[in-house]
Amino acid sequence: MKILSAPQIRQADAYTIEHEPIASIDLMERASNAFVDYFTRLFGTKNKILICCGTGNNGGDGLAIARLLSSMNYEVAVLVVRPNKEAPGSADFEINYRLLPGIIPLTEINDNTQVPEKFNTDIIIDAIFGSGLSRPVEGLYAFVIRAINQSQAEVVSVDIASGLFCDTIAAEGPIVTPHMTISFQLPKLAFLLPENDPFVGEWKVVDIGLSSDFIADQKSKSHYVSSSDIKKMLRRREKYSHKGTFGRALLIGGSYGKIGAIVLSSRACLRSGAGLLITHVPQCGYEVLQTAVPECMVTTDASFEYISELPTIQNYQAIGIGPGLGVQEMSLKALRELLKDVKNPMVIDADAINLIAQNDDLIDLLPANTILTPHPKEFERLAGPWENDLERLDLQREFSKKHEVLIVLKGAHTSVSTPEGRVYFNSTGNPGMATAGSGDVLTGILTGLLSRGYSARKAAILGVYMHGLAGDLAAEKLGEESLIASDIIDYLPHAFTSVSAEKYLIKKK
Ligand SMILES: NC(=O)C1=CN([C@@H]2O[C@H](COP(=O)(O)OP(=O)(O)OC[C@H]3O[C@@H](n4cnc5c(N)ncnc54)[C@H](O)[C@@H]3O)[C@@H](O)[C@H]2O)[C@@H](O)CC1
Numbered sequence: 253m254k255i256l257s258a259p260q261i262r263q264a265d266a267y268t269i270e271h272e273p274i275a276s277i278d279l280m281e282r283a284s285n286a287f288v289d290y291f292t293r294l295f296g297t298k299n300k301i302l303i304c305c306g307t308g309n310n311g312g313d314g315l316a317i318a319r320l321l322s323s324m325n326y327e328v329a330v331l332v333v334r335p336n337k338e339a340p341g342s343a344d345f346e347i348n349y350r351l352l353p354g355i356i357p358l359t360e361i362n363d364n365t366q367v368p369e370k371f372n373t374d375i376i377i378d379a380i381f382g383s384g385l386s387r388p389v390e391g392l393y394a395f396v397i398r399a400i401n402q403s404q405a406e407v408v409s410v411d412i413a414s415g416l417f418c419d420t421i422a423a424e425g426p427i428v429t430p431h432m433t434i435s436f437q438l439p440k441l442a443f444l445l446p447e448n449d450p451f452v453g454e455w456k457v458v459d460i461g462l463s464s465d466f467i468a469d470q471k472s473k474s475h476y477v478s479s480s481d482i483k484k485m486l487r488r489r490e491k492y493s494h495k496g497t498f499g500r501a502l503l504i505g506g507s508y509g510k511i512g513a514i515v516l517s518s519r520a521c522l523r524s525g526a527g528l529l530i531t532h533v534p535q536c537g538y539e540v541l542q543t544a545v546p547e548c549m550v551t552t553d554a555s556f557e558y559i560s561e562l563p564t565i566q567n568y569q570a571i572g573i574g575p576g577l578g579v580q581e582m583s584l585k586a587l588r589e590l591l592k593d594v595k596n597p598m599v600i601d602a603d604a605i606n607l608i609a610q611n612d613d614l615i616d617l618l619p620a621n622t623i624l625t626p627h628p629k630e631f632e633r634l635a636g637p638w639e640n641d642l643e644r645l646d647l648q649r650e651f652s653k654k655h656e657v658l659i660v661l662k663g664a665h666t667s668v669s670t671p672e673g674r675v676y677f678n679s680t681g682n683p684g685m686a687t688a689g690s691g692d693v694l695t696g697i698l699t700g701l702l703s704r705g706y707s708a709r710k711a712a713i714l715g716v717y718m719h720g721l722a723g724d725l726a727a728e729k730l731g732e733e734s735l736i737a738s739d740i741i742d743y744l745p746h747a748f749t750s751v752s753a754e755k756y757l758i759k760k761k
């Protein structure tokens with residue numbers, strides 16, 4: 253799913269109005285209905301609702317939402333914020349203003365002195381500004397937004413929190429801090445930047461039928477990965493396939509006290525479809541691996557505690573290195589040798605990333621399209637510091653372009669950047685996955701998918717999605733608090749089957 257900028261969203265509205273064709277006021281009605289449809293699934297009629305409206309089209313949505321909710325027996329009141337009494341609202345705002353039934357209490361605020369310290373209501377629907385915000389909020393609007401934020405009510409923003417820009421980090425000036433945002437058609441970049449979290453809350457995108465042709469034609473460097481994107485990527489296992497068809501994977505890692513990391517990667521790799529897995533560990537890991545993962549073959553290093561040398565690395569479709577590796581001099585030597593010899597894209601994680609960050613010569617040895625999976629601290633070691641999340645995103649894109657690698661920057665909404673400068677934000681995963689070893693599981697999944705024959709770009713996007721989905725399915729059953737990395741592996745089969753089920757049905761028809 254593409255992420256469009258505010259000007260592109262405006263053009264999509266205009267294109268849809270002209271080419272569907274649909275009257276602008278009817279598109280607003282459709283958007284308001286979509287909002288109400290989702291809102292009424294969450295909140296019952298017992299709640300007192302105050303709808304705070306600006307006088308643009310976001311405010312027009314607010315008025316239509318008021319009318320629709322009132323017709324469904326919700327107790328609704330409307331507040332219109334209009335600093336200049338004489339200034340008319342947008343055309344569609346004015347139409348909806350005239351359509352507002354008399355039974356809905358309507359207050360207009362023109363002056364700071366009329367703003368209560370806080371609003372006494374159960375729910376506030378915030379429809380002051382949407383994607384048309386053009387400058388930071390001040391004056392009367394700022395007073396109203398502060399009062400909204402001070403109220404005890406649940407706040408739900410229409411399209412985007414008033415005061416938040418669609419395409420960047422939070423500006424100066426007050427911004428609504430909603431519990432939830434119900435947004436139209438496509439996610440906004442602002443929803444995916446961690447520092448905007450207080451101004452987004454939970455968010456849900458509802459379809460308002462904007463032209464899919466127009467959206468398909470738009471250029472966008474940012475994408476939000478949805479389940480339908482993933483379904484298109486998934487491959488079937490063909491009838492006459494054999495284990496060789498699905499590739500030989502090699503995982504390298506583990507050290508004394510950190511063998512568990514490479515055990516997790518190995519199990520996850522096999523659960524992601526690799527035909528054959530060889531794991532290379534220091535001698536101290538031999539019995540652990542053979543016991544914990546009987547399906548994998550194990551080769552041992554000359555060193556008891558650390559990786560110090562390479563196994564034969566020919567004939568592998570995919571190599572993953574890093575989990576539990578440590579940053580010993582001898583492991584650095586082995587990594588340098590590996591990077592000099594390998595030609596295919598690899599997966600580089602954890603201490604292998606740290607070693608690359610500490611040794612300038614290594615980055616240029618990486619085969620094109622190699623996948624690096626840093627968490628933010630590891631990425632900072634690689635690429636240097638940033639001032640804010642938008643700068644971090646730019647840094648990520650630039651790093652990928654400059655070094656021709658994929659960066660999987662981990663966290664909520666993990667972002668995958670490609671050498672072409674595109675970024676794919678993940679839509680699965682939960683805070684239960686912030687637990688030791690879940691990154692090691694991801695490395696195993698990515699190595700498995702590469703060996704299985706997916707391109708590096710597809711392996712990265714699909715692997716991150718499946719890892720998050722397995723985490724979500726695990727959390728559904730076990731809760732987030734107790735989730736551990738092994739649970740993610742245990743739920744990987746459910747993740748794959750839940751996404752692929754529909755595809756098989758289509759094939760059978
Ligand atoms: N036909 C359409 O264009 C549709 C628009 N929709 C709604 O319309 C919204 C966008 O509406 P608009 O483009 O009218 O813009 P907004 O309603 O977001 O803002 C209204 C106007 O306020 C002014 N403004 C911006 N920043 C300001 C500030 N800091 N202080 C004071 N005034 C400021 C601008 O002139 C802006 O046009 C969307 O977010 C969505 O809610 C939906 O109804 C879907 C259809």
Ligand SMILES: Nc1ncnc2c1ncn2[C@@H]1O[C@H](COP(=O)(O)OP(=O)(O)O)[C@@H](O)[C@H]1O
Nearest residue numbers: 662663664681682683685686688689690691692
């Ligand atoms: N709040 C969160 N929401 C979603 N996913 C998360 C969250 N926190 C962590 N994760 C995921 O868990 C994994 C953690 O990886 P990492 O930090 O490398 O852990 P470790 O080094 O312990 O294995 C990443 O894939 C990350 O995206």
Ligand SMILES: [K+]
Nearest residue numbers: 378381412414
């Ligand atoms: K809003």
